[in-house]
Amino acid sequence: MAGLAMNKDAATSALPLLALPLLALLAACNMGADGNASSGESEQGELTGARIGAPFTLTNQNGKPTRWDEYKGQYRLVYFGYTYCPDVCPVDLQRIMQGFAKFEKQRPALAAKVQPMLISVDPQRDTPAVLKTYVAAFHPRLIGLTGTKEQIARVAKDFAVIFNAEGKPGATDYLVSHSRTPYLFDGDGKPVALVPVDDPGTPDVDEGTPDKVLAFLDKWIK
Template sequence: MAGGAMNKALTLVALPVLALLAACNMGGGGNASSEQGELAGARIGAPFTLTDQDGKRVKWDDFRGKYRIVYFGYTYCPDVCPIDLQRIMQAFTRFEKAEPALAAKVQPIFISVDPERDTPAVVKIYAAAFHPRLIGLTGTPQEIAKVAKDFAVLYNAEKAEGASGYLVSHSRTPYLFDPDGKPVALVPVDDPATPVDEGAPDAVLAFLEKWVK
């Protein structure tokens, strides 16, 4: 319960920050497109080099030309991360079936905020459980700290002395980036129309259909 409460607190802290960052796109004139996402103009994202699930070094610019769904979490997460990823990747699977050419332009990415436990081998098993196209990334604690800062992600390992296990509280920030690596909008994993049910209406699917061109 403590980890869940902290997670909610971090989300409440992070989302106003994101709103302020996105606000820099407003007020610059009356010609702003209504088709811009809430994160258009936000200073989220920066070049990085991390390690993928196969132990290969991967750069942010390696994904240039593709829309990027980026989710920060960790493999030992007991509740929020697996539910969010399930919702995102189930919607992505449906999107693949309906619009295969457009889905090919999208790269889903999972970035661990628990590099001490999330080795490439661990991340590989975890990512594969959700979708074969989901890429898992990890790195050194220093690398992850920098990426989290650049992507406006807050996290904190709740370690107790002598405890072998621990939780990592983190902000809930499922982002969509455009093919140039610019932030577009938050993926609506919290929308009531996004249940963990492949047969139900899906806000994430509608989101992908709206933004991926």
């Protein structure tokens, strides 16, 4: 793990425990540098058919209830992380949202069909007020979602995300290890593919540049 966030291969290796179809798992483990299936032959994303995602109600950065189904008809770009993450989360979010901003400039009508969201895996510290300041630093359309520990645990399970707070019970200064799985869902809320992020296991290759995120969005957003 880098910065206590698991890379994509580590995350996908745990997905069979959460009943992901084997075919989707194999495709995810053969990702190309652009974050898509390496064969490049299929127009289906590597997560097509995977059982990831479910309806939820969480609290957004303005303190208002937000339902997953509010975004029916929109693509949903979902990142699980937390605001106190020292390195991986802010870098991933910055690059993803920079790529999204480029897509927004080049394809504004299509970009309007995408809702980016950060779902916190640290509800103890990530209050709506904390999230509001944080998400505003990346893009005005990025929303931050939090909830009770029980709500976040349920959502994480439904979205095949593993996380664990590391530190002494009751401590306020701790890190949260979590699977690094930025997802793209289609307008029906079905998973499409993993958004490209840099893999720390390949130091000579940068898989998560904003331009690669742009290419990813250009490929999948219709």
